[in-house]
Amino acid sequence: MTDVRIAGVGLTKFGSHPERTGRDLFAEAALAAREDAGVSRDDYEELFYGNFMGELAEKQGHQGPVMAEAAGLDCPATRYEQACASAGVAFRQAVATIRSGAADVVLAGGMERMNNLGTAEVTQSLAIAADELFEVRAGVTFPGAYALMARAYFDAFGGDSEDLAHIAVKNHANAMQNDYAQFHREITVDDALESPVVADPLSLYDACPITDGASAVVLVSDDYAERHGLDAPVSVTGSGQGGDKAALQDRPHLARTPAATKPPTPPTQTPVSAPTTWTWPRSTTASPSPRCSRSNRSASTTTAKVSARPPAARRPATATSR
Amino acid sequence: MTDTGYDEWLAAIADGEGYYLACPDGHGSLPPRRSCPHCGAAELTEEPLPATGEILTFTEVHVPAPDFADEAPYVTAIASFGPVKLTGVVRDLPADEVDLGTTVSVGVDENATTGESLLVFLPASE
Structure with missing residues (x-):
């Protein structure tokens, strides 16, 4: 089983781009990733693309081929929809495809366009990731679903709105260092606590912003990277996906998210001896859907582990153990 | 829109005769279901809510x-x-x-x- 290297990455600035089409957003990210990778156009064998609410935002289904064209590629293109984990799942499938030997070069990524809709329409669009019969018809919105979990969490483990406010303060502070972040503005705990209530106990700064954006990565096999002398020092050393019941009411625990902590699923985890390993736990790195940039309520979560190493490093012997 | 299974379940609740589905292991679920979402058992019976x-x-x-x-x-x-x-x-x-x-x-x-x-x-x- 071959290892998977990240040959190139591309990202739009996340934010409000209501005038930009989804295909233009993805094109920006995909072309940046392709340029970063320097891989010949003819070598791309697949596009795995994640998108959640394209039918609602742009009345556009069948987005795979639309986005392959936007990326300037002529290859099979498949869209993955898995709520906020959509692009994370696309990434995971790209890793699995290369590991299996079925492809050497895959473009993976995602796009979400939301700000061309109003807040009420976005609220409705995001809510379709909840159970339509048993949750949406009972008024569950996405902030509402998290609010149900937050209150259950406070009851089970303690904590209150002020604790959540510190998370928003920290997130805004981190964004100051990130050119691609939606907001470059520090806030205080009082700002967060005094902001309008969205779904009690969650208020404005506890809820994710409505965001437009796209991202893409070029993934290649170890062998391809070496044959073409690519500068691709980062390997994907593991990928996992966890599941849970779709509706909160069908889950045994309202205050826990076991899907987010399930271990990586074989065969996409390969032990690698690498100088540095860190976890990359948020599928939202490749999917700007607001719902998931906080701890994951989703019934499906994805994680990826990556490690850095010299570009020409040979695959360690332990990597073949699975 | 008609949602067979769900609509009947909601009507039963309105009539004060709500029910849930029980599998042989005692797991509860709501219709429409053809198998228990918790264990996969296909034998589901209606029990009073x-x-x-x-x-x-x-x-x-x-x-x-x-x-x-x-x-x-x-x-x-x-x-x-x-x-x-x-x-x-x-x-x-x-x-x-x-x-x-x-x-x-x-x-x-x-x-x-x-x-x-x-x-x-x-x-x-x-």
């Missing part, structure tokens, strides 16, 4: 979807009724009197925005 339930969590929603524009702010809660949990809108109880552990009964009312049937929780005394 307990008359009252207990609120496990709730939220007062201030920013609604368009289908709830005329309801907002409204309280949505999850309540346990024996082996199943239900999600509904709390009626006839001020938001500041809703709490974890509050005992409720379940019924069906009308969504003020859409006019469609809405699962509701009503205050109940033990």
